[in-house]
Structures are given as structure tokens and as C-alpha cells.
Amino acid sequence: MKKEKNILEQTGNRNPFVVPDGYFENFATNIDNSIFEQPKLTKRIFMPWMYLAAMFVGIFLIGNLIYYVHFQKTNDVNEFSDLYEMYVTSQIDQSVMYDYYVSDDLKDLE
């Protein structure tokens, strides 16, 4: 136990690290340059024009959404009538057409 204690005491608590010459002077100057040149982040975040820009973006997105929903609805109706016509046309062949016209002619004769 005594021996173990001595080991740490012998090593001592001297700081074994060093820095390049003039490091701390340069570091402080660099930080000065950063803080004096740049406005603070908090100030930049809460600029009033950003609220205005966000409002316009919001209006644009909502407008887009309304337009899209409305356009989609109109398109759906048109698409449905197109599909119905195609279905009816597909069910008609030449014999049906012939029967239709002949029956009309017969009615005229009567």
C-alpha cells in the first residue's frame, strides 16, 4: 500500500503538456475577431423580416394546398366521365349498332 502510494507521489502532478509559442495571445485575438465581426446568433435568428418571410411561405404553401385539392377534385370528375364513355363504347359492337339503327327505321315505318 505504502509502495503504491509512493508511485503516484514520485510521478508528481506536473502538467506534462505544452502549447506552441504565443498560442494564448493568438487564441484570444481570434476569438475577438469572431465575436466582433459576427453578430450574435440569437440576434440573427430573431430578425423581424424572418417572421414576415415565414408568413409568406406559409400563405404560399396553404394556397398551393387548396389549389391542389380543388384541381384534383375537378380532375377526378372529368376522369370519371371519360372512363364511363370508354366503358359504354367498349360494350357496343357492330351488331348492336345495326340493331339500334334498324329498330329506329322500323319505328319510322310504323
Place this chain on the structure above:
Amino acid sequence: MSNKKEETEIIQGLSNPSTQAKAFSACVRMYQERLYWHIRKMVLSHEDANDVLQNTFMKAWNGINNFRGDSQILTWLYKIATNETMTFLANKRLRNLSGIEEVENLLLNQLRSDEYFSGAEAEMKLQEAILTLPEKQRLVFNMKYFDNITYEQMEEILNTSVGALKASYHHATKKIEKFLTDS
């Protein structure tokens, strides 16, 4: 000017927007060395310590309005520096997940080739022993052993009770002594 008087002036300067930048500049000059060594003992390389210290002061500047003046500036800065250091080490560990070497070995190899390490063989051995400790224990050991920070101050910085800190330091010392005896 005494440190206490200078600190009071800095706190007053920081609370006024027109003198904030100047006061912060004085604050950097006053505490940069202590914070640098605190960070350096954890990340070991000078370049990494420089990056973390820069981040620390930029975070402090951007959050200057969060400093309420009821605690010491140094304690507040120590907290930011400790968080930044831990984040840096966690990121390093994450980046190295797929690597063969553990981060501790990586740090040790970096230190062996570091031109800004002036320690003797025994001091290198001590650093090797410190690297075997878990990160939090390493932090407590460095703060107590090298910087002689009181447990009460550490309690405020690390948000850990004095009892737990004492136990942590005791275990760390035992492990280091064993490592040095065995090797």
C-alpha cells in the same frame, strides 16, 4: 487588479449589451488557459483541445444571455467546456466504431507522437494509466490531481454529489496506482 474585482467587472460588463463584447473578450483572456488545460488533459492532442476550446467560447458567447451571474463565470465556462469535451470524445468514439483500435489507444498513440508533450517516461506512463479509467472518472481524477479543484466546485460543474466525487477519485487513484505498480 485582483481576480475577484476583475470578475465582478466582467459580470457587470456582460449584463450590459453595449459592453458585452468587450467584457467577453476580457473573460476569454482571463480564463482561456485554465479551460484549455482542462480540455487538453481529456483530449490529449493540442489541435483537438484548440478546436474544443474555440467551440466552448463560441457557445458561451452565443448563450451569454443564459448566464445569470448567480454562479461564478469560471464555473459556467467549466460546465460548457466539459460538455463540449464529452461531446467531442463521444463523436470520436462514434466515428471510430468500425475501426479496429479503441479510442483510448488512438489517443495514446497520438500523444506518443505529439510534439507538444514534454513529459518524461513516468509522466507518459501516468497518462497511459489515466486512459484506462472511464471518461467521467478520468475527468474527476484530472480535476483533482492536476488542477486541485475542490470537491464543492466540482459538484457544481459536474452536477455530482461530493460523496460520489470522493468515491470516484478514490477508485481512480487505486486503479492508477495498481496500473503503475504492475507495469
